[in-house]
Amino acid sequence: MLGHLPAQEYWEATSERNEKGKGFCVDNRAFRQAVELIDGAEHILVTTHTRPDGDACGCVAAMTQVLRGRGKTVRPLFVSPIPDWYAFLFEEKVPVLGESVQVEDLVGGRLGRIDLVVILDTNSYGQLPRFEDYLRRTDAPVLIVDHHVTSDKLGRVEIADHTAAAAGLVLFEFLKDVGWSIAGKVAEALFVAIATDTGWFHLRNTDSRVFRTCAELVDLGVDSNELYRKLYQTFSHARFKLMATMLDRLELHLDGRYASQYLVREDFERTGAAYRDTENMVNECQRIGSVVVAALFVELRDGRIRCSLRSRPKGEQAIDVSEIAAAFGGGGHKMAAGTYLPAPIGHAMQLIRDELAKRL
Ligand SMILES: [Mn+2]
Numbered sequence: 041m042l043g044h045l046p047a048q049e050y051w052e053a054t055s056e057r058n059e060k061g062k063g064f065c066v067d068n069r070a071f072r073q074a075v076e077l078i079d080g081a082e083h084i085l086v087t088t089h090t091r092p093d094g095d096a097c098g099c100v101a102a103m104t105q106v107l108r109g110r111g112k113t114v115r116p117l118f119v120s121p122i123p124d125w126y127a128f129l130f131e132e133k134v135p136v137l138g139e140s141v142q143v144e145d146l147v148g149g150r151l152g153r154i155d156l157v158v159i160l161d162t163n164s165y166g167q168l169p170r171f172e173d174y175l176r177r178t179d180a181p182v183l184i185v186d187h188h189v190t191s192d193k194l195g196r197v198e199i200a201d202h203t204a205a206a207a208g209l210v211l212f213e214f215l216k217d218v219g220w221s222i223a224g225k226v227a228e229a230l231f232v233a234i235a236t237d238t239g240w241f242h243l244r245n246t247d248s249r250v251f252r253t254c255a256e257l258v259d260l261g262v263d264s265n266e267l268y269r270k271l272y273q274t275f276s277h278a279r280f281k282l283m284a285t286m287l288d289r290l291e292l293h294l295d296g297r298y299a300s301q302y303l304v305r306e307d308f309e310r311t312g313a314a315y316r317d318t319e320n321m322v323n324e325c326q327r328i329g330s331v332v333v334a335a336l337f338v339e340l341r342d343g344r345i346r347c348s349l350r351s352r353p354k355g356e357q358a359i360d361v362s363e364i365a366a367a368f369g370g371g372g373h374k375m376a377a378g379t380y381l382p383a384p385i386g387h388a389m390q391l392i393r394d395e396l397a398k399r400l
Contacts, residue, residue: 081156082113085157087117088162089162092122093161099161115154161185187201206236282321296330334351345382351374361375364399
C-alpha cells in the first residue's frame with residue numbers, strides 16, 4: 041500500500057469541491073476553541089502524517105515556532121523520517137517515532153508532560169502508524185488542522201477545510217484570524233507548505249485563495265525564488281544520474297498514452313543514489329503531451345517490484361489508477377496509486393500494461 045498521498049492527489053481524487061477561491065470555510069468558532077485549547081496548555085506535542093511531504097513539514101515547522109513564540113514548551117515529532125530537502129525548515133533535528141523516541145516514552149512521560157497534541161495535515165489513524173497507540177492511550181486533548189476529506193475525527197477541536205489546497209493554507213487563515221504573528225521562518229514554512237502541495241502552483245488545486253495567501257506571505261518577506269532553489273535545484277549528482285537512467289528507459293505504449301519506466305538494484309549501486317531519491321520521479325514523463333498514465337517500476341532490495349502509477353485527466357479520458365493497483369493488492373487514489381508485484385520486473389511490467397490496455 042502507498043503511504044500518505046500529497047494533497048493535490050486527494051483533491052483530484054474527489055469530485056466534491058467548493059467554488060474556487062472562496063476562502064475562510066472554517067467556522068470561526070473552531071478558531072476560538074483552538075485558541076482556548078492552546079492557551080490552556082503548557083507542553084505541546086506537534087506532529088503530522090507518515091511520509092511527511094512539504095505541507096506536513098511546513099505546517100509542523102510553522103506551528104512549532106508560533107507556539108514557542110507564545111511561550112509554550114513544544115515538542116515536534118515525526119512518525120517517519122522527513123526528506124532531506126525539508127530539513128532546512130527546522131532549527132533542530134526533529135525526533136522520529138520508532139527511532140530516538142518510542143511510544144512507551146510518550147505514554148510513560150519520559151519526554152516530559154504533554155498536555156496538548158496538535159496534529160497537522162491529517163485526521164486519520166491510518167496516517168499515524170505507532171502514534172495511534174499513543175493517541176488511544178493518552179488523555180491529552182487533540183487539535184487538528186487539516187484539509188483532507190477522510191477523517192477519523194481525532195480532534196477535540198478540528199480546524200478542517202477540505203476545500204483548501206494545503207493544510208498550510210488552513211493554518212495561515214487560523215493564525216491570521218486570531219492575530220498571531222506570521223513572520224520570518226513561520227511565513228517561509230507556510231509558503232513551502234502551500235507551494236509544494238500545489239506543485240509549485242501548477243496543479244488543479246491552485247486557486248485564487250492560494251495566490252492571495254502566497255502574495256501575503258511574499259509581502260511578509262518570503263523569498264520564493266530562494267525557496268524554489270532550495271527545494272528543486274539541489275539534486276545530488278547521484279540522484280540526477282538515477283533520473284537520467286530512468287528517462288533513458290522510458291517507453292511509450294498504447295499510442296503514446298502510457299509511459300513506463302523502470303529502475304533495478306544495479307542502477308542504485310552504479311549511480312550511488314538512494315531508494316528515496318525516486319520520490320516524484322514518476323511525474324517527469326508527464327511533460328510528454330500524449331501521456332495519460334505513467335508508471336515507474338523499482339526493483340527493491342528484497343527483490344519485490346514497487347510500482348508507482350500516476351494518471352492525468354485528458355479530455356474525457358481519465359483512468360482511475362487506484363483500480364489498476366487494487367487489481368494487484370495495492371491501493372491509492374484516482375490520480376496516484378501504487379502496488380508491489382513479484383519479480384521478475386519484465387513480468388510485473390507486462391501485468392500492468394495488460395491491465396491498462398483494457399482501459400486505455
Ligand atoms: Mn497537505
